[in-house]
Amino acid sequence: xxxxxxxxxxxxxxxxxxxxxxxxxxxxxxxxxxxxxxxxxxxxxxxxxxxxxxxxxxxxxxxxxxxxxxxxxxxxxxxxxxxxxxxxxxxxxxxxxxxxxxxxxxxxxxxxxxxxxxxxxxxxxxxxxxxxxxxxxxxxxxxxxxxxxxxxxxxxxxxxxxxxxxxxxxxxxxxxxxxxxxxxxxxxxxxxxxxxxxxxxxxxxxxxxxxxxxxxxxxxxxxxxxxxxxxxxxxxxxx
Numbered sequence: 001x002x003x004x005x006x007x008x009x010x011x012x013x014x015x016x017x018x019x020x021x022x023x024x025x026x027x028x029x030x031x032x033x034x035x036x037x038x039x040x041x042x043x044x045x046x047x048x049x050x051x052x053x054x055x056x057x058x059x060x061x062x063x064x065x066x067x068x069x070x071x072x073x074x075x076x077x078x079x080x081x082x083x084x085x086x087x088x089x090x091x092x093x094x095x096x097x098x099x100x101x102x103x104x105x106x107x108x109x110x111x112x113x114x115x116x117x118x119x120x121x122x123x124x125x126x127x128x129x130x131x132x133x134x135x136x137x138x139x140x141x142x143x144x145x146x147x148x149x150x151x152x153x154x155x156x157x158x159x160x161x162x163x164x165x166x167x168x169x170x171x172x173x174x175x176x177x178x179x180x181x182x183x184x185x186x187x188x189x190x191x192x193x194x195x196x197x198x199x200x201x202x203x204x205x206x207x208x209x210x211x212x213x214x215x216x217x218x219x220x221x222x223x224x225x226x227x228x229x230x231x232x233x234x235x236x237x238x239x
Contacts, residue, residue, distance in 0.1 A: 001058050002051070007069040008077065010038050023135065023144075027080060035080035036068060039135070042144045044073035046135075051076065052204045053109055053137035056214070059200050060188055062102040063130045076135075081125050083132075088119035088169045091129070096173060099129045103174050104185035107157035108217055110147065111137035112170075114161065119169035138210070153216035158182065158224060179228055186225045189218055 010028055016035070017027030025039040041047045054067040065078040085091065091099065099122055106114035113136025115121055123132050136142035139151055161167065162174045177185070194215045201211040 001064060001066045002054055003066050003068045003079070005068060007071045008036070009071045010036075010075060010077065011072075028077075036077045037065075037080055038070065038075055038077045040072075041074050041076060041135075046140055046144055047074050047076050048205055049138050049140050050135050052201060052206045052210070053111070053134040055200050055204045056109055056137075056197075057105060057131070057134060059192060059196060060102070060105045062105040062188075063128055064134065065130060065132055081123075081130075083123040083125055084127075085124040086120055086122075086132070088115050088122050088173050091122065091124070091173075095124055095127075095129050099173060100177055100181060101185060102131070102188070103161070103177060103182065104158075104187070104189045104221065106131075106137075107155050107161060107185075108189045108214070108221060109134075109137040110151045110155075110157055110217075112157070112161070112167065113137075113142040115167070115169035115173045117142065117169075119172070122173065151213075153213055153220060155217050155220050155224070158186075158221070183225055183228060186221050190222055190225070192218070194218070 008030065013028040013030050013036075015026045016029050019025035020037070023039045023041060025037060027035060028038050029035050041050070051067060051069070054064060057064050065081060068077045068079060070077050085095075111131075111134065113121055113133070114131060116133075121132050123130050133142075140146055161170045162177060163171060165171070197214050197218070198211040201207075201214065
């Protein structure tokens, strides 16, 4: 979710806590007592990339923390929430299935860090499972390195997020999804019109090249969905 409030100046706010992840960051409080977690990223390009990811997640309805614009172009801020749970390992079966509904969104946006390096990128507030950080989506890895050609028009994440031994928490979260679960998760992305994808990326300062890529990735997911349906039909018993 993206807040509609005006960009806030973190230089006028009080820092009341230290960083929780790998990026330089801290917990800040404004004059009205509202708290925000603020990350300072490597460049304005990194910050814009994460804000674009937040816009795309919001477009699909996938639950995240609420992102707030800042006056510094190299910062990303989210409204602070006290979590009831934080970690894939602590999710109940019901919560894990809830998180799986958004698997297609993670795959579409190439969010390799959907589960988190330590399983700590999924949290629960009021029985709702949220993705807590989107820094690993789109063009950059969670640590800031560019993905380059690994972020292309093929959505290999549909397989990789469920089976990569180097990403064990993602496998724990998504690895047991059935074909029908994957199809349902892909359908979340399929229902978004191409024109809305292009408009949201343009509004967030993204390039036409990125919009073309995200539309192509959506088309690749649609083709995979068709292939899955064909395979399922071919394997169905005859009467």
